[in-house]
Structures are given as C-alpha cells and as structure tokens.
Amino acid sequence: MVTLSSADSALKSLYLGVVSEQLNTEANPLLARIKQTTADVWGKEVRRVAQYGINGGVGAGTETGNLPKAAGNNYDQFVTTLKNLYGTIEISDKAMRASTNDAGAFVNLLNAEMEGLLKASSYNFGRMLFGDGTGVLANVTSVANNKVYVDNVKNLVEGMVVDFILDGDPTDVVGRKILVVDRLSKYITLSGASVNDTLIPDESQITVQGSYNQEITGLGAIFKTTGSLYGLERSTHQWLIPYMKANVGNITETAIQTAIDYLDENAGSRVNFIVCSSGVKRAFQNHLASYKRNIDVMDLKGGYKAISYNGIPIISDRFCPSGTMYLLNTDDFALHQLCDWQWLEGEDGKVIKQIAGKPTYSATLVKYADLVCTRPCGQAMLTGITEA
Secondary structure, eight states, rough: OHHHHHHHHHHHIIIIHHHHIIIIIOOOHHHHEEEETTTETTTTEEEEEEESOOOOOOOOSSSOOOOOOOOOOEEEEEEEEEEEEEEEEEEEEHHHTTTTTTHHHHHHHHHHHHHHHHHHHHHHHHHTTTTTSSSSEEEEEEEETTEEEOOOOOOOOOOOEEEEEETTOOOOOSEEEEEEETTTTEEEEEESSSTTTSSSOOTOOETTTTOTTOOOOOOHOOOOOOOOTEEETTTTGGGGOOOOEEOOBBOOHHHHHHHHHHHHHHHHOOOOEEEEEEHHHHHHHHHHHHHOOOOEEOOOTOEEEEEEEEEEEEEEEETTTTTTTEEOOOGGEEESSSSEEEOOOOOOOSSOOOOSSSSSEEEEEEEEEEEESSSSGOOEEEEEEEOO
C-alpha cells in the first residue's frame, strides 16, 4: 500500500538525484558548461577574489643594477548575495487516495508532477542565465479588451504566474496565471478578473511571481558598460566591461574572429563556447553554405549538438536575445551554491507537507546560488546581427 511516508521517501531517495542531474546538465547547454561549486560561499553571500591585469614585478636591467621591484598581482573582491531558487510540486489528497492501493498509478502521479517541475525549472533557470537579475520578462505596451500587449513574448509561456511592476513597485495585478500567449500579435491574457490600462499602466514590467530583483546574475547583467557588478563600479574598474560590438549586420567569420582575437590579445582569454539566437545561427549557416563550406557538428555534454567554428561549439538558445551572439570563455564562470538542489524539509524531516487550509500536499525543491564571472573583460557580445 502506498502511503504519504513512502512518497516522501521516494522523493528523497529516488527522485532527488535524477532531478539534480537533469537540472544541472540537461536544462541548458550553457549551464552544462559552467562549473558548480560550494567554494567562496560565506553565509548568505558569495565572496570571490578576482585577479585582473598582470604581475608588475618583472623587468629587464643591467648586469649589476637593481632587480625589478616586486609589484604583486592585482586583486579585487566580488560580493554577491546568494539567490533563492524554488520549484514546487502539488498533489491533491483526492489523487493520492485514489492511487493508495495501486503503486503503479501512484508512481505515474509522481512522475507526472516531477516532469512538470523539471520542465518549469529548466525553462526558468535557462531564462535566468540570459537575464540581468531583475527578473523582467517583458514590458507592457498597452492593454485593450482584456488583452495585455507586450514588446516581446520570448520569455512568456502559458501557465506562468506573473506580477506586474511599475516604477519598482507592484501594481494591483499580481499572482496572475498566463492563459494565452499570442506570439504573432504579442499579447497575453490572464486568469482572474478583467484588466485595463488603469490596473496595468503602459510601461509596466512583467516578472515571475515574487521574483523582481531576486534572480541570478545572468549575462544581461554582465554585458553592460555602466553601473556596478558584484559590488564594484565599472567606472573605476574598466576590466569589468566586456567586448561589445553593435550593429554587426550580416554575420561573417571575420566578425566572429575579430571578437575572438580581441579577447585573446587584450584579456588573454580563449573563447570556448558561442551561444546565439536561432535566427543568428541560421544566418551563419547560410553564410557557410554560400561559400560551399562544410558545417561540422559537435556533440556536447547533456546530449546537445552544436555546429563548429574552428573547433568552438556554436549553439542556439531560445532565451538568447534576437540578433545577438555571445562569445564566452566558460572557464571564467562558476555557479556558486550553498548546496545542490535539495528538498525543503520541515522540522520532522518530511518533504511532503499539507498546504494550510487546503486538501493538497506540496513539496519544494530549493537551491541557493548565484552566477559569477571572474573575468568579464574576457567575454564578448555581438548585437544587431541580421537574422535568417
């Protein structure tokens, strides 16, 4: 007979390892290339020493002259707060009782819930990798006939529960589920009461529920020229600014190689991973085809396949901004975490708990982590690429 206790045990012993592996290596090809570590985690913060420039204690001199003065390496300290990442499954008491005497039915019930959790977690974690930490999914352009029109639907999907933020504060519309995403007309519809431009003013921002300014430090936060990064100001730490080339137009091998050479010559960085939007990938494939070039295919960790540029994998990602290509040295990145994915346990050690006032049970996966790039100047971004 299946019991709540046996379900609890199954989540801990059978599902946790599989879920962690899939979220860490199969959720996103870029994430699979980034090392995950518990090093440099101090309490609720990541404190990472970053070296920049070169050691100045080198020089030439005369046979009997003074030796070069020791100058030492250049160091700064990065400080960032661990972000709280959650994923919750929910099972009704009725569904559990219906499968009490059927182990197979109960396993199917758990499998379905876990697959849904994996899909949602993979989607959101992959999205965060390209975000700027604010959690903003899109900007509202107008509201009419109970439809919320937005500037971009790339990060929006049916079932997502969202808040609307205006000038940093929540509006009267929060915790609403997205029912419809019209990707051609760029609008969404929401659960609950009707909405209008008074409840959701133009220029409001859409975020995942409760996530505003709470997401990991993604590529969107790293590829900037102003402001601070990991507690340091870019205005006084120029090495925090990556190579960024705008208005590229048609993608060519020359544009890619120019960025690679710049990083090699100015930062001593070797690009080992290229990620772009699907339209940019198609454009590059068309470029190769126009010169009758063979398109080499590479197998990557996590079961992904990529095309190759001089042995460097090029992979498209659904969350990469349109017309954009990132050229990265993934050795400079690390996901610093307090621990790997774990179930949130109560004082009794149980992971499945009844939701107060409801005939349902829930279990929550947690991870406390943030993404750190120790050498931002060793990364590059090309934008304004004409897509195919």
